[in-house]
Amino acid sequence: MSERDDGLVERRYRELRREVPSAALDLKVLGAARAAVAPRSFARRWAAPLSAAAVLVLAVGVTMQVQREEARRAPVQEGEAAPARMKKEVAPAAGPAPTTPAEAQEIPFAPRRPAEPVAAVPEQKTAAPPAAANIAPAMAPIPAPARGALAPPAADLARAQREASDAVSRFGTMPSAAPPAASAPTGASGPFSIDQVTTTGPQVRLVTPP
Amino acid sequence: MPVTDEELMLAYARGDAAAFETLYGRHKGPLYRFVLRSAKTAAIAEELFQEIWIRAIEARGRYAPTAKFTTWLYTIAHNRLVDHWRARGLALVSLDDEDAAVAEPAAPPDAELDRLAAAIAGLPPAQREAFLLRVEAGLTVPEIAAATGSDEEAAKSRLRYAMNKLREVVDE
Numbered sequence: 001m002s003e004r005d006d007g008l009v010e011r012r013y014r015e016l017r018r019e020v021p022s023a024a025l026d027l028k029v030l031g032a033a034r035a036a037v038a039p040r041s042f043a044r045r046w047a048a049p050l051s052a053a054a055v056l057v058l059a060v061g062v063t064m065q066v067q068r069e070e071a072r073r074a075p076v077q078e079g080e081a082a083p084a085r086m087k088k089e090v091a092p093a094a095g096p097a098p099t100t101p102a103e104a105q106e107i108p109f110a111p112r113r114p115a116e117p118v119a120a121v122p123e124q125k126t127a128a129p130p131a132a133a134n135i136a137p138a139m140a141p142i143p144a145p146a147r148g149a150l151a152p153p154a155a156d157l158a159r160a161q162r163e164a165s166d167a168v169s170r171f172g173t174m175p176s177a178a179p180p181a182a183s184a185p186t187g188a189s190g191p192f193s194i195d196q197v198t199t200t201g202p203q204v205r206l207v208t209p210p
Numbered sequence: 211m212p213v214t215d216e217e218l219m220l221a222y223a224r225g226d227a228a229a230f231e232t233l234y235g236r237h238k239g240p241l242y243r244f245v246l247r248s249a250k251t252a253a254i255a256e257e258l259f260q261e262i263w264i265r266a267i268e269a270r271g272r273y274a275p276t277a278k279f280t281t282w283l284y285t286i287a288h289n290r291l292v293d294h295w296r297a298r299g300l301a302l303v304s305l306d307d308e309d310a311a312v313a314e315p316a317a318p319p320d321a322e323l324d325r326l327a328a329a330i331a332g333l334p335p336a337q338r339e340a341f342l343l344r345v346e347a348g349l350t351v352p353e354i355a356a357a358t359g360s361d362e363e364a365a366k367s368r369l370r371y372a373m374n375k376l377r378e379v380v381d382e
Contacts, residue, residue, distance in 0.1 A: 009376045013330075013345050016323055021242045025256055026234075029263045033230040036267050037222065 215279035223270040234263070237283060240346040244284070247330060247342055248291055258294060262287045277356065284347050284357040288339065295335065322380065329379040337372035340365055 021029075213221075213229075215236065221229035241262065246255040265286050273282065330338060336358075343349045343357060355365035 006373050006377075009373055009380055010345050012323070012326055012380050013376075016327055018239065019243055019246055020239045021256065021259060025260060026238065028260055029234060029238075030231060032264055033222070033234070033267050034227045036270070037225040037227050037230075 216275035219270070219273050219279050219282075220275065223273055230267075233279070237280070240348075241283065241287060244287060244342045244346045245291070248335070248339060249294065250331060254294070258287075258290055262290050265290065278353065280347050281349060281353045281357050284343055284349065285359075288358050291339070325379045326376060329376050333372055333375065337368045337375075340368035341372035341376070344369060 213232070215233060218229040218233040222233065242255065242259050245259045245262070246252065249255045249258055262283075266283060269286070330341065333341065339358060340354050343354045347357075349357060351366045351369065352362055354369065355362045358365065
């Protein structure tokens with residue numbers, strides 16, 4: 001193949017009709033080219049960011065609302081459940097379950113009589129909290145970390161019952177596990193009556209007056 | 211000194227629509243004839259021509275002047291034509307086949323130019339493409355190879371076969 005022959009073919013080719021695209025086709029292509037680089041309108045430019053921001057705000061709002069609802073509902077439910085739980089756990093450890101309504105009222109989740117004035121026990125170094133203050137935590141809404149503590153395993157409960165029975169058989173009364181300050185005299189009327197219920201640990205402690 | 215194609219394309223990629231108009235004016239005729247003589251009907255050629263330019267417009271952000279703009283543009287055209295041939299069920303393996311079925315001219319040629327046009331239309335697709343890239347786009351053999359995704363030897367061979375056949379028509 002010689003360059004001169006190639007040149008002849010190319011020259012003859014250029015004598016062929018020189019077709020060009022139609023004006024309508026030119027307009028389509030140039031219109032597409034202009035549209036591709038045309039500055040976008042304000043609405044088109046901000047549509048996507050504004051949509052994303054709206055979705056974000058909505059999501060955060062719903063999440064906060066749900067959390068608020070849960071926080072408001074939780075204390076109510078636990079406040080209703082706590083007395084029932086306490087009654088169930090305290091009754092076997094304190095001795096024979098009361099069978100009459102009068103006996104049932106003996107189970108003291110509230111002071112049966114007003115505590116003696118603090119002035120009556122001046123020798124105490126630390127002021128004992130009033131009995132109502134000790135009982136109040138059991139009646140009040142229980143904070144979240146203590147929820148698990150109010151439901152001791154069955155083995156712990158059984159062990160507590162055994163220890164209480166042993167103490168009764170040995171000493172004729174319940175052992176006092178609470179510190180002296182916590183066992184301020186409240187004027188209990190019997191060995192199995194419960195003056196204070198504390199929820200300081202994983203187990204429910206039953207405290208009797210000295 | 212006129213602005214090069216590459217500079218115009220970069221300017222268009224930055225948002226200069228006027229640069230594209232200049233670029234389009236330079237290349238619309240050769241590209242249209244390249245497509246027209248490959249697709250053979252004006253309706254299909256117009257559709258393919260528009261799609262090729264749309265692809266170029268969409269790819270403006272990825273354009274890098276590592277090669278001539280013409281090579282880049284005709285690479286897009288080649289790929290679009292390959293898609294077109296595939297859609298029509300034409301096997302690409304026949305593109306290099308010297309003995310591949312050659313389309314017969316629509317009417318018996320009377321003059322030399324008609325015979326030349328008929329001979330071009332009758333070339334195997336790969337040879338016709340190589341010839342058109344040479345005479346319309348002005349590409350060299352290495353550039354033809356780059357635009358068609360083949361090696362230089364294959365591009366050179368296709369161009370030589372095409373020229374030999376067309377020379378027979380011109381010399382008659």
